Amino acid sequence: MTRGRSAASRRWAIIATGAVALSLAGLAIVSAAQLNITGTGVALASETRCTNGPIATTPETLVTGTTYAAVSLAALTGCDGLSVQVTVYDTSGNSMVTGLTTAGADPLVVTTSGSYDAANVMGVALLVGTWGVPTTWTGPPVEIAPVTCTSLNKNGHTTGQACDVIATWSVVAYNPWPTVSAIGISYAVTTSSKYWQVEIDFSNTTTGFPGWTPTFVGSNGNPISGTCAGPLFVGVPNYAWGTGAKTGYVVGRNDGGSYGTQLCP
Secondary structure (H helix, E strand, O other): OHHHHHHHHHHHHHHHHHHHHHHHHHHHHHHHHOOOOOOOOOOOOOOOOOOOOOEEEEEEEEEEOOEEEEEEEOOOOOOOOOEEEEEEEEOOOOEEEEEEEEOOOOOEEEEEEEEEEHHHEEEEEEEEOOEEEOEEEOOOOOOOOOEEEEEEOOOOOEOOOOEEEEEEEEEEEEOOOOOEEEEEEEEEEEEOOOEEEEEEEOOOOHHHOOOOOOOEEEEOOOOOEEEEEOOEEEEEOOHHHOOOOOEEEEEEEOOOOOOOEEEEO
């Protein structure tokens, strides 16, 4: 019986020894898996984008009409020195133009890879550093048109009849870029009155009008006379042309240049 107990005791001793050995081996494995911190130790760090947005974006650097050559970004606070990339996309989600610069100015103007029609823009995708940042888009302002018309009687008094005008304009000269120093305005008038006048407000900045008082307003035939009251030009057509002559072209300048026949000032 004693011998049997001794054998059983030895078996339990072997099992216990093995369990201790496995336990120690496990501790060794765990120990080997730990970071060996020496010297100055280990530092943990995380990165976040410099701004959460949304960033307001608007068209910038007018070319003509609703065509622009840059995008303005507001309030990139805390992003100085980081790369800024914009992609202007249309209503179908297609890229129209792109631009790349470095943050620092506020507002930040990003020149684009080409000109784009702001009337067709859906939005602007913005990348600051390596982070995408939400944006909002505000297109060109819609205001009272800077070109209007008024129906008159033969004595030059207003009649109250409807008078509508559609006008388009183009840049004639820059001085220097991108300051517009001369613009040409084509117009077409619709009214049942034979007599009318067209009014052009050069101080109005709607869709890129220059916002200045012209030093010269000229025409190549219609209207044939006009007056200037500061930035406001009023032109009277050649009534001898009759009701069919309801179109014309006027050039306004403030750079010392001229065009056609001077109407005013």
